[in-house]
Amino acid sequence: MKLARDTWLIFQRQTQLLLRNPVWIFVGVFQPVMYLLLFAPLLKPALNAPTQAAAYKIFVPGLLVLLAIFGGLFQGFGLIAELRAGVIERSRVTPVSRLALLLGRSLRDVVSLIAQAIIITLLALAFDLRVFIGYLLLAYLMLALIALMTSAVSYGIALKVKSEDALAPLMNTVAQPVLLLSGILLPLTFAPGWLQGVAKWNPFSWAVEGTRALFNGDLGNDRVWQGLGIIAVLAAAGVFWAARQFARSVR
């Protein structure tokens, strides 16, 4: 009860501050739209897809997972600014739940990611993408779990390193192999065997395959529940670890 109330308080504040700064909406939507308009047209011939819509079914889920990963991983920067302003310390002397300090922030990130995802899905509909709404919601659940995990991890690391200078290269180093080994931009079915073998160890590649299956209307695909399961476990672990960073003394 207290956890829910505290989480709501933090979520409310963070959301309010986010909405006050409309630049993020522009930035958050502009880039994916560019991918849709300028990159996606290459895909039909490149993937040898029968129609543009079929190419979108492969590309849009990947793009959404990409947004969830990157959107989350870079949230730590905002937290470092808050650390510097003393806002985090001010919260830590109150009896507020430490888990709520994290969850309120991460849930804000999840909600803004889902808002982004909805805008992109609507745009893709204009390009003849068709997805059954129930499957789409399941895909959004996958995205929400990914964003929850990556943003929690990003906050946890931000609390540990406490400086943008350390966080930026660290996040880029993590994000790059994760991106390349997840088959986000092009499906890994094109990859040579050894690359597919390595990618099996990347949880995000399971998530991407699961999300693609959902967009394809293939609910029976094992990758759907496997992806959801793996990401859910990792999200729980990430949240647990990051909440401990909030509870621990910050010098």
Place this chain on the structure above:
Amino acid sequence: MIETRGLRKSYRSRAGRETKTVDAVRGVDLDVAAGEIFGFLGPNGAGKTTTLRMLATLIEPDGGEAAVAGADLRKDPAEVRRRIGYVAQGGSTWDESSAREELVLQARLYGIGKADAHRRAERALEAFQLVEYADRKCKTYSGGQRRRVEIALGIIHEPKIVFLDEPTTGLDPQSRAHMWDEIRRLRTEGMTVFITTHYLDEADALCDRIAIMDHGEVVAEGTPAELKREISGEVVIVGLDAPSTPRAAELLDTEAYVSKLETVDEGGLRLYVDEGATAIPQVLRRLDHAGLDLRSIELHRPSLDDVFLTKTGRSLRES
């Protein structure tokens, strides 16, 4: 209100390959009574802030015990949090939020209901003369205004004790005087105030009692007056014409309250006394009686810097 015994904290710091243990706080015993302004005085790096942050539950002590506002710091930090307020040195407001938003949120983080939180925020804005700027973003405030918001945030839940870490550092003299008034007001409202400072005049003017800290230890504790008296007593400087000086010296040397007497070269005397306030009228009476005219009389009281010098062997200003 605060009672600590042997509170300790050390950090490991790494310089190159070697790890060194730095004892930031080495066994602090403090007793702070309810309703007083207690000052923690010392140079930068003396361990003031570390001690304060331990008492405010932000750092876990390595050893020792402490009771803060009746709750055990080691066993029940959550209860301590409910009873104290803490205002950090480096600020705690968010640029893009307004004072009112910050105050309402802070009250709600302490578990206060929405309507009550708004009422409290309104009251605090009035008490700290912030009503005019209440709905502007914090980044538009002056240093003094921002500091007042931060203090208001620290006491929004009416704690028994409020910890203020260097509350006037970086403020101009006028805002500083204003801040002293605000801090005194907290005391009249029944709050115990624990402040750290490296300003001697601030400790002297504001605090009921002070502890002087140096190298992680408390080297002196008492009221500012006690501490100053303890070291050297006071000096009464009597200005006289050169011809009448020997006669005055002869007269005053036999007085019981004068512990030592020195003649000043150009004429005049330095009298070492326990308490200048009672010695001066007696000196005046004695000289008047003998028909000696005096040019001036002044009282020199030892400053807290003299205290610091005696206790640590160096001046606070140079450290």
